[in-house]
Amino acid sequence: MSATETSPSLRSWLLLAAAFTTFSIGAAFMHAYTVFLVTFIEVFGWTRAQVSIAYAVAQAVNGISSPFVGWLVDRLGTRRLILIGGTVLTLGLLISAHVNALWQIVIVYGVVMTMGSNCLGLVVFVPLLSRLFVRNRGMAVSIVQSANGFARAFSAPVTTMMISGLGWRGAYLWQGIFMGVVLLPLAALFRGAGQGTVRRSAEVDGWTLRQAVRTPHFWLLFLVYLFTGLGSFLVALHQLAFAVDIGFSQLYAAGVLGMGAFLSLPGVIVTGTISDYIGRELSAIVTYGTSILGVVFGLMIHSPDQHLLLWLHACFFGLTWGARGPAITAKTADLFPGPNLGTILGVITIGTGLGAALGSWSAGFVFDVTGSYRVAFWLSILFYVAGSIAFWGLRRPPAKRA
Template sequence: MSDSPDGPKPSSARRPWLILTGAFLAFTVGASAMHSYTVFLLAFVEEFGWSRAESSLAYSVGQLVGGFSSPLVGGMVDRFGARRMILLGGALLTLGLVGSAQADALWQIVLLYGVVMTFGANCVGLLVFVPLISGLFPTRRGMAIAVLQSANGFGRAVSAPVSQMLISGVGWRAAYLLEGAATLLLLLPLAALFGRGGSGAAATTARGTPAPVRHWTLSEAIRTTQFWLLFLVYMFTSIGSFLVSLHQIAFAVDVGFDPLYAASVLGMGSFLAMPGVILTGTLSDYIGREASALLAYGISILGVGCALAITGPDQHLLLWLHACFFGLTWGARGPAITAKTADLFPGPRLGTILGVITIGSGLGAALGAWAAGWIFDISGSYRAAFLCSIAAYLCGSIAFWALRRPPAPRAAVVEAD
């Protein structure tokens, strides 16, 4: 019988749900802090005169750091457990937010947001909680991961209007200080919900007994076709999403919409990410991971298409449709992708394996976020960036659909060991 505090206790059937709730809230706090940058971007442009590409640099660096630090974070959570990671993440996020309030140069924002806050957010994100949650909900893995990942969309929805109101009311520097204080006050008590042990990544049954599964190592997983297909899925999906998401508010303001109105509409659309992620993640348990992901890709493409059709500030319906369709599927492929990773590579090294695969997500997000700003700077429009987003989503669909094929002989032999 496991004595890990992170493992499910037979005497309490509610503990897995308590852990899932705590993970959701912690992830929401981290996601809110990171996604608020999309609103601060316009404040930086106005005060410092930076170009869109320069203003996007910190965000792009953050995505690179997030991706390349993922193996380290995955290994740390396998060793130290969720509680210590949340405490570390809370400290780094608070340091980054408070430090950003004092910044007066681009390199400072790049360092504080792109490095310090990004690593902190990784410590309260999917890499920390997925190994634990996938073990606590082995038969409802897609649903549980979907609930967890919906925190990303929820945090994104909350951060846009709240940050815009704070910036409009007290200025961007004071807004950063307030967000830093809130982050620290929220994450400290949440960390107490988690035990001091390891991640608890070993798969369990609903009653807490070990399930007979093959425990994969990173060296075994990296030799499979499925590993690299998942890497491509993460990369193309992030390219498609971040070619649009970072610059949504800037795009709407450029077209002529009021900044607070645009932030509110896009924020309301982002609230749909919660039901969208939960629905597609739960569906993946029943109709398959691939079919669920393809549905989400299709809706995202429709949302980007609505943005392409907007030509003036009188087209409120198209802005709402873009916000709803794009928001509905923000992160909606995540549960299917992450659950597929847990399906293929279960065991106590899942955090490390997921961390290496997630490098693809960081690369794609960095490229997409920077490229959208660069395209705007040279063309004066986001149209080409949005078209590239659709192309990236199509590539991600093809790579994910390829995962339906049976494992390669090499992977089958490994599983049989």
């Protein structure tokens, strides 16, 4: 066993911190759409289903493009992907300040910004981190995965204040300027790390995509990603709109939901770390149950004086937002290690994109039809249960076929 496997170096820990920072920034700009969604309804008069289209397209593009991003990072390395993704995301934010029609938002946010953000996301960092942190893979993945919840926590209140002070076009403009300023420093942190052309001798006999897809484990993982995306995004995109509809003020609700989302930072790290000790499956099932409890608290809210229930909903749902990610991603690395992990993970991640796309749009459609998000919340619980069942089926490792 190498020194890297037994004791990660200081450089490894610095790269983990850099991955967390980069992922946080990219994810924050994407999660900010939950606030822009409310603004677009007021400014343009669009229905919930209409404003959900851009977000649904973004989730679909995120999933569909993940195999390509994984293939690129296996060959170009982390630093080049950050340069490409940061540049594209910066352009998308600047262009967003000038959109005037729904189709423009769908293209700019749903395609351009999503492609940029995906090059700053988990698929880019997991292959590097899984090599640097072998014995503590769950812990390392959980730390970088927690960046997603951390970004979600501060993006809503910060974006709300930016729109209030600068207008929604000004908010997009300054977000684009910020992304452009931090791009090069972020990429510089990964100089010489995770080059795609480097192959460790120990990984030569790793899994190929063709071998992986011939196992039931690959398709169970795909279903886990699909069901988790459905369960999460039937609630997440419309949480703020749900609270505002009940009668809570937008700024107050954004603050409560933001504080709840902030809990995902310790929640993801703790659940990912304990998955190294109690097993990925049990860790994931605990998080599914916690998320379900958060959705149930949301279903119990009927009036704006039920502040405790809003806090309980935000905290329990936020605590495990993304908490399944480390267990699922680390499980993928456990089952299919090797130099093609980025590609394999990218293909499986299509399930997340499809689930998130269908879930976020379906919640808006359900509201337009029923005038409430309650059916969407019940569907969220159903898919969380299905995800836990699929994950439990991954207890035994797959057999590699020739």
